Amino acid sequence: MxxxxxxxxxxxxxxxxxxxxLNGSPLIKPVTRERxxxxxxxxxxxxxxxxxxxxxxxxxTIGLFFSSIEQGTSSSFLADALKGIRRELDEHxxxxxxxxxxxxxxxxxxxxxxxxxxxxSQSELDNRFIYHVQSADIPLVVLNRQLxxxxxxxxxxxDRVGGRAAADHAFQCGHRSIAIIEGKPGFKSSSERRLGYxxxxxxxxxxxxxxxxxxxxxxxxxxYAAMNTLLDLNNRPTAVFCGNDDMAIGAMNACFDRGVxxxxxxSLIGFDDMIFAQxxxxxxxxxxxxxxxxAAEGTKLLLQRMEQPNAEPIQRxxxxxxxxxxxxxxxxxxxxx
Amino acid sequence: MxxxxxxxxxxxxxxxxxxxxLNGSPLIKPVTRERxxxxxxxxxxxxxxxxxxxxxxxxxTIGLFFSSIEQGTSSSFLADALKGIRRELDEHxxxxxxxxxxxxxxxxxxxxxxxxxxxxSQSELDNRFIYHVQSADIPLVVLNRQLxxxxxxxxxxxDRVGGRAAADHAFQCGHRSIAIIEGKPGFKSSSERRLGYxxxxxxxxxxxxxxxxxxxxxxxxxxYAAMNTLLDLNNRPTAVFCGNDDMAIGAMNACFDRGVxxxxxxSLIGFDDMIFAQxxxxxxxxxxxxxxxxAAEGTKLLLQRMEQPNAEPIQRxxxxxxxxxxxxxxxxxxxxx
DNA sequence: CGTTATGATGAAAACGTTAACATTTATAGT
DNA sequence: ACTATAAATGTTAACGTTTTCATCATAACG
Numbered sequence: 001m002x003x004x005x006x007x008x009x010x011x012x013x014x015x016x017x018x019x020x021x022l023n024g025s026p027l028i029k030p031v032t033r034e035r036x037x038x039x040x041x042x043x044x045x046x047x048x049x050x051x052x053x054x055x056x057x058x059x060x061t062i063g064l065f066f067s068s069i070e071q072g073t074s075s076s077f078l079a080d081a082l083k084g085i086r087r088e089l090d091e092h093x094x095x096x097x098x099x100x101x102x103x104x105x106x107x108x109x110x111x112x113x114x115x116x117x118x119x120x121s122q123s124e125l126d127n128r129f130i131y132h133v134q135s136a137d138i139p140l141v142v143l144n145r146q147l148x149x150x151x152x153x154x155x156x157x158x159d160r161v162g163g164r165a166a167a168d169h170a171f172q173c174g175h176r177s178i179a180i181i182e183g184k185p186g187f188k189s190s191s192e193r194r195l196g197y198x199x200x201x202x203x204x205x206x207x208x209x210x211x212x213x214x215x216x217x218x219x220x221x222x223x224y225a226a227m228n229t230l231l232d233l234n235n236r237p238t239a240v241f242c243g244n245d246d247m248a249i250g251a252m253n254a255c256f257d258r259g260v261x262x263x264x265x266x267s268l269i270g271f272d273d274m275i276f277a278q279x280x281x282x283x284x285x286x287x288x289x290x291x292x293x294x295a296a297e298g299t300k301l302l303l304q305r306m307e308q309p310n311a312e313p314i315q316r317x318x319x320x321x322x323x324x325x326x327x328x329x330x331x332x333x334x335x336x337x
Numbered sequence: 338m339x340x341x342x343x344x345x346x347x348x349x350x351x352x353x354x355x356x357x358x359l360n361g362s363p364l365i366k367p368v369t370r371e372r373x374x375x376x377x378x379x380x381x382x383x384x385x386x387x388x389x390x391x392x393x394x395x396x397x398t399i400g401l402f403f404s405s406i407e408q409g410t411s412s413s414f415l416a417d418a419l420k421g422i423r424r425e426l427d428e429h430x431x432x433x434x435x436x437x438x439x440x441x442x443x444x445x446x447x448x449x450x451x452x453x454x455x456x457x458s459q460s461e462l463d464n465r466f467i468y469h470v471q472s473a474d475i476p477l478v479v480l481n482r483q484l485x486x487x488x489x490x491x492x493x494x495x496d497r498v499g500g501r502a503a504a505d506h507a508f509q510c511g512h513r514s515i516a517i518i519e520g521k522p523g524f525k526s527s528s529e530r531r532l533g534y535x536x537x538x539x540x541x542x543x544x545x546x547x548x549x550x551x552x553x554x555x556x557x558x559x560x561y562a563a564m565n566t567l568l569d570l571n572n573r574p575t576a577v578f579c580g581n582d583d584m585a586i587g588a589m590n591a592c593f594d595r596g597v598x599x600x601x602x603x604s605l606i607g608f609d610d611m612i613f614a615q616x617x618x619x620x621x622x623x624x625x626x627x628x629x630x631x632a633a634e635g636t637k638l639l640l641q642r643m644e645q646p647n648a649e650p651i652q653r654x655x656x657x658x659x660x661x662x663x664x665x666x667x668x669x670x671x672x673x674x
Numbered sequence: 675c676g677t678t679a680t681g682a683t684g685a686a687a688a689c690g691t692t693a694a695c696a697t698t699t700a701t702a703g704t
Numbered sequence: 705a706c707t708a709t710a711a712a713t714g715t716t717a718a719c720g721t722t723t724t725c726a727t728c729a730t731a732a733c734g
Contacts, residue, residue, distance in 0.1 A: 001447075001449065001720095003719095003720055003721085004720070004721070005720080013683075013684085014683070014684045014685075015684095015720090015721085016683075016684060016685080016686095016722080016723085017682085017683060017684075019720095019721065019722060019723090020683090020722090023722085027681080027682065027683080028682075028683085029681085029682065029683095032682085032683090044444065046444050046445065046447055046449070047720085047721080048391070048449055048719085048720050048721070049387075049449070049450065049721095050386075050387045050388075050390040050391040050396070050449070050719085050720080050721090051387075051391050051689090051719070051720030051721040051722090052720075052721055052722080053387040053689095053721090054385070054387040054388050054391055054688095054689050054690065054691085054719090054720080054721070054722095055688070055689050055720085055721050055722045055723080056689090056721085056722070057689075059387070061431070061433075077416075078415045078416045078419070079414075079415045079416075082415070082434060082436075086435070086436065086439050091439065091445070092445070094398070094431075094433050094450075095433055095434060095435065096398075096431045096432055096433050096434075097419060097432060097433070097434045098423070098432065099419075099423065102423050102428060107381065107383050108383065108428075108429070110338075110383055112338065112383070112385055112386070112387070113386065113431075220616060249616050250616075252618070253616065253618065256618055276613050279557060279586050279587075279590060281589070281590065281593055281618055338690095340689095340690055340691085341690070341691070342690080350713075350714085351713065351714045351715075352690090352691085352714095353692080353693085353713075353714065353715080353716095354712085354713055354714075356690095356691065356692060356693095357692090357712095357713090360692085364711080364712065364713080365712075365713085366711085366712065366713090369712085369713090384690085384691080385689085385690050385691070386691095387689085387690080387691090388689070388690030388691040388692090388719090389690075389691055389692080390691090390719095391689090391690080391691070391692095391718095391719050391720065391721085392690085392691050392692045392693080392718070392719050393691085393692070393719090394719080
């Protein structure tokens with residue numbers, strides 16, 4: 001392997017000069033710089049990052065940590081997230097991916113190993129990890145889950161406006177009995193989406209019906225169960241807003257199993273817009289949440305924080321918008337435009 | 338940050354002794370080792386991997402490269418793959434994830450940065466990358482795609498036995514007109530799956546019907562289109578083996594759109610057993626291919642290769658087995674058991 | 675022309691480890 | 705007790721960079 005000293009020898013200068021030339025130091029005469037650059041490239045030089053990082057006390061690595069890499073349904077998250085991150089990340093950065101759980105001892109999470117950390121968080125269980133990172137003084141951005149703590153940079157989708165958009169859409173399609181299958185209790189996203197849903201109800205002068213709030217936990221199975229309890233009601237809702245697409249799929253299956261037609265008999269709205277939402281039967285009307293966009297935005301923020309660690313941490317909510325497909329029936333009704 | 342020299346001072350020994358003690362050298366008296374270990378842990382010591390790697394000429398990093406991180410439907414691959422890899426990988430290894438495309442210049446793929454590389458490959462387009470890695474002398478295992486070159490370690494699912502299992506199952510359920518929607522032309526997996534399908538036909542004395550080979554490219558859309566051409570046939574098949582689950586979903590949608598009932602009117606078998614296969618309507622009978630298992634096995638192999646770079650590279654095919662769900666109709670027919 | 679500022683380069687130290695070689699200390703054999 | 709051998713520890717150099725500080729030209733100024 002070839003080093004700057006080899007280049008130095010070839011160029012007849014000191015290795016210091018080579019180092020400077022290659023790093024674009026203004027101390028080097030442009031002609032020398034060019035000459036050295038050429039030689040380096042001819043010799044196929046590639047820097048040794050261990051040596052480099054040792055002296056600069058950087059790691060050249062940013063770490064992406066996932067809530068729990070086990071969760072089956074979160075799988076497309078990963079790919080999307082990586083896509084978004086890579087888009088913003090200079091290619092010479094290394095990007096490592098780990099589950100929060102299998103990160104091993106928290107001691108291994110230190111500023112020497114990570115220039116910055118992104119946490120793709122799904123639950124409050126991650127807080128221990130998050131606060132460790134923060135106290136270890138590693139630049140940090142938490143993605144995907146809305147945080148209360150203003151001292152932590154955060155980007156997530158605006159679940160509340162998303163929830164509101166979902167219910168608004170149902171209303172605009174003429175629905176007046178709109179139920180909600182709620183997300184996992186305790187998750188911020190669950191409560192925000194419910195809040196948005198209620199915002200809409202209130203704005204339209206609909207009074208919330210206790211029967212129409214049914215618990216779920218974001219799993220397909222819980223969606224299935226929840227839909228069944230809804231279908232058992234005497235006064236069935238005409239539309240139901242599912243806290244995420246997974247539950248919507250469960251709900252669809254429940255309907256199918258009981259011969260309830262979507263959207264003929266009941267309308268469904270999801271949240272997330274996973275890849276599969278467009279291929280369900282019928283295609284699912286849902287709230288689009290762009291994980292890759294969140295990741296990209298978060299990466300930008302992280303990079304900023306790495307430059308200016310003392311800047312005020314930013315919380316950012318990315319708009320979520322409705323994607324209309326075919327799971328919501330449109331009644332002939334008054335439109336309000 | 339605390340270094341071995343700090344520990345040495347605290348313990349009243351030389352830093353070399355500390356290094357040895359911490360690395361479990363047999364040269365150190367057990368009592369001293371314990372004492373030093375205790376001090377190190379009390380002082381919250383964590384080694385500087387840059388320094389370590391600099392002198393040992395290792396990188397402590399293994400790289401996972403994906404065909405193209407863009408492809409939407411391959412997304413669950415990622416999560417599964419990571420799961421499998423992490424299961425085998427000592428936690429002090431760093432694991433980086435990149436798309437083959439966004440890896441930047443191939444020069445950055447060198448033994449200094451990667452102790453070993455896993456390529457989760459989907460197409461022959463990856464060959465350029467693969468051969469670069471090989472010629473850069475980095476221990477390498479190619480996953481997920483069956484390779485012809487015996488000089489490269491490789492683990493993939495046994496597509497041929499999978500294809501055969503699919504067709505066998507259809508046969509055993511009484512089907513005699515079995516079509517195939519083929520995968521992307523040129524992909525090894527496509528031809529292997531077709532081969533397996535034909536193995537079965539031949540074994541059962543069925544003669545292949547040219548109409549029953551319809552091209553696809555592994556995309557949902559191509560499955561949709563292919564199914565339509567199949568449904569246009571005068572002599573429709575009673576079962577169709579789809580080269581992967583995505584195309585099966587496309588096929589399902591085509592059937593639904595034309596009011597063709599599954600499995601009443603036509604049976605469907607997929608390949609891959611993605612998460613969603615169990616939630617389609619009806620749940621999809623498919624060939625289970627365990628990406629996490631492939632990844633785990635590949636990681637083991639890689640670790641071996643890193644230890645003994647000169648050992649004969651191993652090619653390994655992991656069995657694929659049928660998962661029976663509800664997309665295949667069972668005819669009253671002779672059983673052959 | 676001599677001083678001074680300035681622009682370009684070089685020498686040496688440092689980053690935190692491991693490893694080769696050297697030294698000390700304990701153990702054993704006579 | 706006296707070497708010979710083994711076991712345990714220490715010294716020093718090395719890994720490939722960047723950085724601090726020093727040096728040497730060169731240009732600018734009066």
